[in-house]
Amino acid sequence: MTIADVANRANVSKTTVSRILNGNYAHTTEQTRDRVLQAIKELDYRPNALAKGLKSMKTNVVGIMLSNLKNPFWSTVLEGVEDTCHDLGYNLMICNSDEDEQLEEEYMREFRMRQVDGVIINPTGKNSPLYDSLIMEQYPIVFINRRVQNENASNVIVDNVKGAYIAVNHLLRYGRRKVAICMYRNAYVSTWKERLEGYKQALLANGFSESDLIIMELEEKADTKKESIIRLLKKHADIDAIFSTNNMITLEVIGALRELNLQVPAQIAVVGYDETVWAKYLDPPLTTIRQPGYQMGQRAAHNLIEMLSGKQRQQAMDMLEPELIVRASCGAIPGDTVLQPN
Amino acid sequence: MTIADVANRANVSKTTVSRILNGNYAHTTEQTRDRVLQAIKELDYRPNALAKGLKSMKTNVVGIMLSNLKNPFWSTVLEGVEDTCHDLGYNLMICNSDEDEQLEEEYMREFRMRQVDGVIINPTGKNSPLYDSLIMEQYPIVFINRRVQNENASNVIVDNVKGAYIAVNHLLRYGRRKVAICMYRNAYVSTWKERLEGYKQALLANGFSESDLIIMELEEKADTKKESIIRLLKKHADIDAIFSTNNMITLEVIGALRELNLQVPAQIAVVGYDETVWAKYLDPPLTTIRQPGYQMGQRAAHNLIEMLSGKQRQQAMDMLEPELIVRASCGAIPGDTVLQPN
DNA sequence: TTGAAAGCGCTAACAA
DNA sequence: TTGTTAGCGCTTTCAA
Numbered sequence: 001m002t003i004a005d006v007a008n009r010a011n012v013s014k015t016t017v018s019r020i021l022n023g024n025y026a027h028t029t030e031q032t033r034d035r036v037l038q039a040i041k042e043l044d045y046r047p048n049a050l051a052k053g054l055k056s057m058k059t060n061v062v063g064i065m066l067s068n069l070k071n072p073f074w075s076t077v078l079e080g081v082e083d084t085c086h087d088l089g090y091n092l093m094i095c096n097s098d099e100d101e102q103l104e105e106e107y108m109r110e111f112r113m114r115q116v117d118g119v120i121i122n123p124t125g126k127n128s129p130l131y132d133s134l135i136m137e138q139y140p141i142v143f144i145n146r147r148v149q150n151e152n153a154s155n156v157i158v159d160n161v162k163g164a165y166i167a168v169n170h171l172l173r174y175g176r177r178k179v180a181i182c183m184y185r186n187a188y189v190s191t192w193k194e195r196l197e198g199y200k201q202a203l204l205a206n207g208f209s210e211s212d213l214i215i216m217e218l219e220e221k222a223d224t225k226k227e228s229i230i231r232l233l234k235k236h237a238d239i240d241a242i243f244s245t246n247n248m249i250t251l252e253v254i255g256a257l258r259e260l261n262l263q264v265p266a267q268i269a270v271v272g273y274d275e276t277v278w279a280k281y282l283d284p285p286l287t288t289i290r291q292p293g294y295q296m297g298q299r300a301a302h303n304l305i306e307m308l309s310g311k312q313r314q315q316a317m318d319m320l321e322p323e324l325i326v327r328a329s330c331g332a333i334p335g336d337t338v339l340q341p342n
Numbered sequence: 343m344t345i346a347d348v349a350n351r352a353n354v355s356k357t358t359v360s361r362i363l364n365g366n367y368a369h370t371t372e373q374t375r376d377r378v379l380q381a382i383k384e385l386d387y388r389p390n391a392l393a394k395g396l397k398s399m400k401t402n403v404v405g406i407m408l409s410n411l412k413n414p415f416w417s418t419v420l421e422g423v424e425d426t427c428h429d430l431g432y433n434l435m436i437c438n439s440d441e442d443e444q445l446e447e448e449y450m451r452e453f454r455m456r457q458v459d460g461v462i463i464n465p466t467g468k469n470s471p472l473y474d475s476l477i478m479e480q481y482p483i484v485f486i487n488r489r490v491q492n493e494n495a496s497n498v499i500v501d502n503v504k505g506a507y508i509a510v511n512h513l514l515r516y517g518r519r520k521v522a523i524c525m526y527r528n529a530y531v532s533t534w535k536e537r538l539e540g541y542k543q544a545l546l547a548n549g550f551s552e553s554d555l556i557i558m559e560l561e562e563k564a565d566t567k568k569e570s571i572i573r574l575l576k577k578h579a580d581i582d583a584i585f586s587t588n589n590m591i592t593l594e595v596i597g598a599l600r601e602l603n604l605q606v607p608a609q610i611a612v613v614g615y616d617e618t619v620w621a622k623y624l625d626p627p628l629t630t631i632r633q634p635g636y637q638m639g640q641r642a643a644h645n646l647i648e649m650l651s652g653k654q655r656q657q658a659m660d661m662l663e664p665e666l667i668v669r670a671s672c673g674a675i676p677g678d679t680v681l682q683p684n
Numbered sequence: 685t686t687g688a689a690a691g692c693g694c695t696a697a698c699a700a
Numbered sequence: 701t702t703g704t705t706a707g708c709g710c711t712t713t714c715a716a
Binding site for chain 4 (some may be wrong): 012014019026028051055056057206335
Binding site (some may be wrong): 491 | 685
């Protein structure tokens, strides 16, 4: 079933069919239009998007590259991207770099061969030259979640410094004095650096000094995260609070605390990063920093597509607000009003 | 950058370049081959997949249609699909019907216009005529998770009757006498019917009768699931166990039990469906039925692509095994060996 | 061993 | 208002 078949059946030229298909009714008799639409219906004709894309150099497809499909946070982001793309008439290709720089490069190449109109990417952070060259040649790309070190990069991120700050500040306000941060060791990723920075700022703002920082670092790919945490907890036996910078880490922390028989929040308070469906059902219910994942996806898709339609340059740094959700694990009295950061 | 540019630079015809690109070295001098490969490299030439697809009527893209991006279970499935597609040289398009039959039809149409080679779908169940016609015209499609009522449909599902059976049987073996099932009211979806069937079979096999069935039905889209559960729990005040048929329902059940101050497992035992990252960190740790989501994705992609390569017909019904993971919520002694179903 | 030319299904400049 | 024609970038038949 091609446009030629429709043209034949309706006794018009392919051009006419094409025009009508694309809503170009201006110069068309109502009569021929009806005839063509009729033929389209009768033949159940579906235009070939490949041919259309080849001709018009535009596919109405955008690509999204995630770096981790195991963390449910990304489902939410994906949902936002997908909904928005659909609303704006785009389809979506997806891939998963799995934090691997080689794969990231390979997939980027594949997206381009497939002529996607643009891509949304949670960068591994390990391919700076790639990001730079993409930006240099004005390839339509929006970086999400992680900041890319390039003035001209279009970013949609959450304010990680602030998120960490309000988490740690909250712990300190409720009287904790020995607050540790638990994070992945990953030199490439801005999110960790920024959450560490927020942690630090909160301590300093509350009268502590650099020497009060307690940093517990984990290997992201290791299978022994819980064991590492247990070791670190034993090493820093005097800590009275943990700020965990990622929802997967938080679960490991909870496991470790349980194994050591440490009471939360009586002995150790916990605040986690990433609000999740399960946070409020943990024991005790978990205080978290909510990141607006759905909104991040929406915004990224929206910005990218606006970029494509050639509107003027987007604000390069689109920063979303994190939010503290107070439950019992931080030692705040449940039902208490949520504290505002200083 | 087109194939013509490469041809020019290497002083050969487009044909020759094309042949070399596709590994068709048989009839080519090593010398020209090197010259061409050199030119490709120098120009950083990326073949246009649209043109290739248009010509060859094959895109090496498969589509996946999910019906719900909110449930983390699907991330796992997606990961399996994506990994497998990548391994086999395919790219992936994704969309989300959100359980909406209209959207499902629309997306299916879009996939076909984009000439994807085949699709993997978790069907809403509401478009039987669509599924039937797709199957009739031999369109390459694999249905996952939910069974489609058509002998010629290619399915990858988990054995839901068995999953429910081993869950409920386990509860009964540990002495529970009043076991309720908690599920969505959804006439279209095989999974619910089958889990209900497994529940029933387990009761009957243990000497109970039809009159002992206690069915708690919830509206999937409602915001008041917890309230409904509370109402139903009050109505059936004598139940001593709940078999929850979905991980999202399980969380609501836990919330309801907590609100009613019912002790788990002392007063009410709970077994949930879908093993999740968080199940073991709940209070008490949750006994669940594990579904092999990653494997389901792998298998679906694998079967689809095999279908595409024209190998003989797949086994139409590919059934995976669920598994009981015993923790404290069901009242079994932790550390006890896992019970086998009769 | 290599190349010329036709054509995949569509759009758009130009002509009628 | 409608049609003719060329061409998007690639593959493939057929010829050299």
